[in-house]
Amino acid sequence: MKKLLLILSAALALAACKDENPVFTISTEELKFDANGGEQKVFISTNRDWTAQVPQTDTWYTVSALSGTSDTEVTVTVEPYEDATPRTSTLTFDTALGLRSFKITQNGPVPPEQPESSALKVRGKGGRVAFPAVQGYVYEVGETPEWISVAETRKDSVVLQLDTNRTDAYRTADVVLKTTAGAELEKVSLEQSWRNIEPGEVLIEEVFFTSNALPTTGKPDKFHGDQYFKITNNSDELLYLDGLMISEAKYPSSTKTPFEFLDPIKKEACGVGTVYVIPGGGHDVPVEPGKSLIIANNAQNHLATNPNSFDLSGADFEWYDKSTSSSNQDVDNPDVPNLDIWFTYSLSIWVLHDRGFKGYIISMPPYGVTKESYLAGYKWEGKYINHSLAGDFEMSISKAYKIPNTWVLDGVNTAIEEDFQYTSWDESIDAGWTHCGKIDKDPERYGKSVLRKRGNDGKLTDTNNSTNDFTPDSTPSLKKIGRLVKNR
Template identity: 45%
Template sequence: MINKISYALAFMLFICAGFIACTDDDKVKITEFTLTFTAPENLNVSGISDLQVSFKNINTGKLTTNKMSGTEGKITLNEGLYNISVEGKINYTVDERTIEGQVKGYKESVNIIGTTSTDNIKLFLFNSKADFVIEEIYFAGSTTPEGKQYLGDQYIKIYNNSDSVLYADGLVILESAFKTSQHFEFTPDVMSQAMVVQCVYAIPGNGKDYPVQPGESILICDKANDHREANSNSFDLRNANFEWYDETKNNMDTDNPEVTNLDKIYCYSNTIWVLNNQGLCAYAIARLKVDRNTFLTDYTYNATYISATGSSMNKSGYQVPNEWIIDAVNISNKAQYAWNVVDASLDMGYTYCGEVQLDKNRYNKSVRRKVLTTTIDGRKILQDTNNSTEDFEAQATPSLKQ
């Protein structure tokens, strides 16, 4: 009798389980997604083709790719939150000549939901002309043999990725005013036109004072000292090409008179500037197309936004037009990453040293641009696709450690 009852109960549980597993709520919901493309502005476009579109599901990590052409494409996807990237070809006319170029596009956190859904991505013309690129950023600093944090040895390396001599005179180093870990809706939103910055430091010179040969780097550091004297785990920066030095009333900064100082155009800090040692900013190199006084007068940025607590807040800084910017790199840590703080035409990805907030493993590491290839004469060509996720080695061994 007990066996019959047990069998009956087991059968009923099996039936219930089957019924529950087959409810509509548990079925994967599908969306027919229509993606439209907006051609780059100010171009006489005759055709867009060979678009390779990648959809990355943020929650699952699944990557789906699809080929599209023209200004619209359709795809069937599981409902979810996606990052979408696009690469393809474009034909446009200049002075009655047809030119074939490359276009790219990127959009974060696209919520694809419902039976049908639509969205639009603005395409931009990708210029692969070799120039200066950011080769490496060492922002997290090092640790002493006792395990204590040491920050004085931060540096940035800039590389001549072309096959001709370039001049570093007038290059500016920029730090974003927005954090990659905090996504707010800023009004006005100028990201498609400019990078909002909180630090601007320039390499001095009259135009041809600082030549950089093809395949060579310039090293820019915080303090051009032999840091091994204070921290045996660090390195000697006395041979740096430039250092950033901040004059303060209390002489908080140190200056190596043998190393040329950057010209300080603007910095939000009233004391000394250090790179964000968690890596929660974007960094860029650019050339200002106006003089210092005009920049400080005409390129201010003042915005409002709503904070996480619902309060109305103000944000100020300076805006550097995107067309002035040569290269940009978004940096975050993996757990805190919220958004890219420069336009997709400058950088479609991000790189990192830390996995989580205050990650102690980020110390003694840098982000370094990957080598794409090496020429016959031994010159390295670094990868530059305007996507820091692809172009950079995260959590890398600093080059000065090798």
């Protein structure tokens, strides 16, 4: 009997509940989130069944309960957001009273008061260049000049495609990252060089101009075939040295009859008597960081005829001249590539000044400069006064060309103290000078070179002052290594 009464009571209670008016209320009309997202709670008060409907496209938030039969606490979890434009969604409930809903709104991140800034330097060759993108935002790349295009945008970086700079000047642009609403997030100040190698990245490490004396005569042979340059990549990157110019000063720095130029060019250009060029199309002569090229007068095994000399048959390049003098013919090693000759004052063979009276530079011309355009546009003409022992004479500059100082990557002045008059190059290139021997025709100079010093970090020293940077009267580096290995 008691059991029957309990069942009857429950049935009556249920019937009474169903007779109550349906109720469904939501504790808020809108939930607002910032860019970080997070959780917020909504309270549902009801006495009927309900279900929640989340739009299929709104996957950026989740709801802890999608249905219920009574009062329920619902947790809404929103993901972080990086776009500047606010996003909204409507969470709809199907109830006995029909459809009910509330809004979920999330704002984007607040732009920084002070946008990030950085600088980026790019070589003249252009190509793909990447830089880090500001984090925490959906960004767009602002307008760029024609020579820059956006190759790829990633969450953490931007990849640009730069055209080759075919001018003779640096060019700059600001690459700006903005929010989708236009607020500035980051600015990268980009500078593109007009060349692929900057001054100081490739250096003249050594010049061996004295030659080695023969044991039989105490003097070198007249061709000085074992002279060489050692050109070194002093940067931390792989560099391509094809197109590199190697030049000797037109006029000596040590002389008993000094020259006075009526229209000096030293502040703007170097006056040279030779222009020899490493051949290639721009990517044919790679040199790893810290590695060097040996460029020889004659790439021969000079030990075969002079036990005081060295084997240069493994040199990277040699300079070979087609002499017009039958008694002064050059020797060619067919296994070693020759430098291209753009200009030389000599009708026979070019020999480095074996007493060290002339300076040397290495330089890189702008894109598009050819042998023909160079010879047509950079001839050095003018007058100078030769203050000779017999009197002062006005002379014409001949068989000479100019190399703009802006093209020069490195230079070294050589001289002897006894007759030193002036340096070959402007102080911006080399403010000092170095030497082999102390007097003119010093017999002690043979078998010695000028060799650049190294710092504690192992890098070559470069202060644009050869007095500080070079060791004069040095033992040639090739005396220490035996047979040459290319691109050592």
